[in-house]
Amino acid sequence: MAVYKINVATGSDMAAGTLNNIFIILVGEHGESEKHQISRHWSHFLPGSVTEFDINVEKDIGELLLVRLTMERYLNFLLDDWFCQYVNVTNPSGQLYQFPFYQWISKPGSVEVPEGKGVIITGSTHPILLRQRKAELEMNRETYKWKVYAEGVARCIDIEDDGVFKLPPNDQYSLLKEISFGYNLLSMGFGTMLKGFLFNKDLWHNLEDIKLLSTLRQSQKSGLVSEIWKEDYFFGSQYLNGVNPSLIKKCFKIPENFSVVDEMVASSLGPSTNLETELQNGHIFLADYKILENIPTNTINGKQQYIAAPMCLLWKNPQDQLVPIAIQLSQTPGKHTPVFLPSDSEFDWLLAKTWVRNSEFQVHQIDIHLLRTHFLAEVFSIATTRQLPMGHPLYKAWVFGDGGIPLLLKRAMEGMTYHNLCLPDNIVSRGMESIPNYLYRDDGMKIWLAVESFVSNIVNYYYTSDVMVKEDPELQAWVAEIFKEGFLQNTSSEVPSSLKSIASLIKYLTMVIFTCSAQHAAVNSGQFDTYSWMPNGPTTMKSPPPTAKGATMEDILKTLPDVNTTALGLIFVWIVSNDPLDTRRLGNYPNKYFTEKTPQQSIKEFQDKLTEISKHIKERNKTMDLPYAYLDPSVIENSVSI
Ligand code: FE2
Secondary structure: OOEEEEEEOOOOOOOOOOOEEEEEEEEEEEEOOOOOEOOOOOOOOOOOOOOEEEEEEEEOOOEEEEEEEEOOOOOOOOOOOEEEEEEEEEEOOOOOOEEEEEEEOOOOOEEEEOOOOOOOOOOOHHHHHHHHHHHHHHHHHHHHOOOOOOOOOOOOOHHHHHHHHHHHHHHHOOHHHHHHHHHHHHHHHHHHHOHHHOOOOOOOOHHHHHHHHHHHOOOOHHHHHHHOOHHHHHHHHHHOOOOOOOOOOEOOOOOOOOOOOHHHHHHHHHOOOOOHHHHHHHEEEEEHHHHHHOEEEEEEEOOEEEEEEEEEEEEEOOOOOHHHHHHOOOOOOOOOOEOOOOOHHHHHHHHHHHHHHHHHHHHHHHHHHHHHHHHHHHHHHHOOOOOHHHHHHEHOOOOOOOOOOHHHHHHHHHHHOOOOOOHHHHHOOEEEEEEOHHHHHHHHHHHHHHHHHHHHHHHHOOOOOOHHHHHHHHHHHHHHHHHHHHOOOOOOHHOOOOOOHHHHHHHHHHHHHHHHHHHHHHOOOHHHHHHOHHHHHOOEEEEOOOOOOOOOOOHHHHHOOOOOHHHHHHHHHHHHHHHOOOEEOOOOOOOOOOOOHHHHHHHHHHHHHHHHHHHHHHHHHHHHOOOOOOHHHHHHHHHOOO
């Protein structure tokens, strides 16, 4: 007879405790213990509690491999969900075994968890562990199936709109997230409804009136944006440090279909230089929205909506500002496609820039935000990070007509490459290595390197050779599935379908973590700052793009969204820019899945590095008129949640 000491920890979430009967079985190399009920006591299984008890095991079961927990109904009480954090077992000779559960147990039956050491399957892996891993994967594959959202677009989870409540509790929105989501929705929704904005289908009669709505809620930056949105330097700075900082490219040659010529931009560039020289000097940049060409649009408030596919040329001036110098609103040049210039009338130039900002909104939301962070996060980790794309407010994006979103997503998929997703390559491929004041790049690279170093420590701890990477069947199956379901086996994306070395594994994992955390923060957190002043990013446009110059203020107001559409846009950006109450920051892993010392040490080093980066960013921002805080690690979420 041997006595094992057991500690069972219940989660601290307010709904984590249970009234059920809980049973435990220890599984070792040489056999299993008997089934023991964990003694019932009023203080056991309360949220945050750790229950301690001993069990007697009749025979020698050898090295412990698994713990099996079973839940059964207590008397006539309903079976309620229980969140088990961990089970620690000390054997008779004093050796501690840690079993990190960190999961909801929701139905009768058993849940098995292996000891916390990371194990890569090899020829010598114990058959009991092989059996447990196979069973776990089979169950997951049964629960989570892939579904075609639209032809040519990354696959998503096979679930109905309300199906989140049918998922295992581990993957439903947390209670806190539901509460905060609802609170944000209601507080903002009621505020605006009371003011009558949501029921007003009129157009705005002057820009100042829009402030009546935009000042209902303000962030530190949103008020400033409403003051400086017309300024060319601010318009340009948003390509570097706004919510869509990875579209702009260095331009070496003006595209054939862009009718801008030297004399048009002479007054912007000044007498000491010209367009050709500035192209050669690497001071000219291009934002091209070709992806929006001929996307179908719908009607809102009974009015047809419109979309443009502009090109915008920008110049890094001697003051190191990035300023727009020419805008063409269509991909097809011709006499009805004027090139708009800063030297045009105030309203012509403002209307052209507003059209570009509207295109920014569309491309940012659908391609950069929805596809490249939300969809990818779902693909990367269907079983862990749950943000249902089908239920996400982004799906209700405004301007697109039938088939518009799938078509845009399909085009965006074609442009999505491994290069784009890996920040260092992304910066180089767009020629953005040296442009000054590109804080997305500067902060992003610091975080990329910190993640890479963390991943490198962990990977090198578990994998000691490239062969181990190549011959890890579970890892290779994961990578192959992402390539198949997420990138539709598109080899031109250069996304790996298998990994052949430790170095390639480090890069791949860094990309996955960066995409789901920092990249999402960069394109998500500033949405309220950017868009709450509607003219800086209209959600939709209700006049066609101008085909001649001569615009008036009235034309601009007729083009901008109606009052109620503006209010809906404001509610949307308010919700998506607010953290859920259960936010976890990058580098914080409250679920201690790693039980070994070395990985725990790596996590600590990663956290220290992030703290240092955060300190540096906060210091720098104190001195800036337009601070950039979206990539401050202290506000980056660990995953894509909203
Ligand atoms: Fe988001």
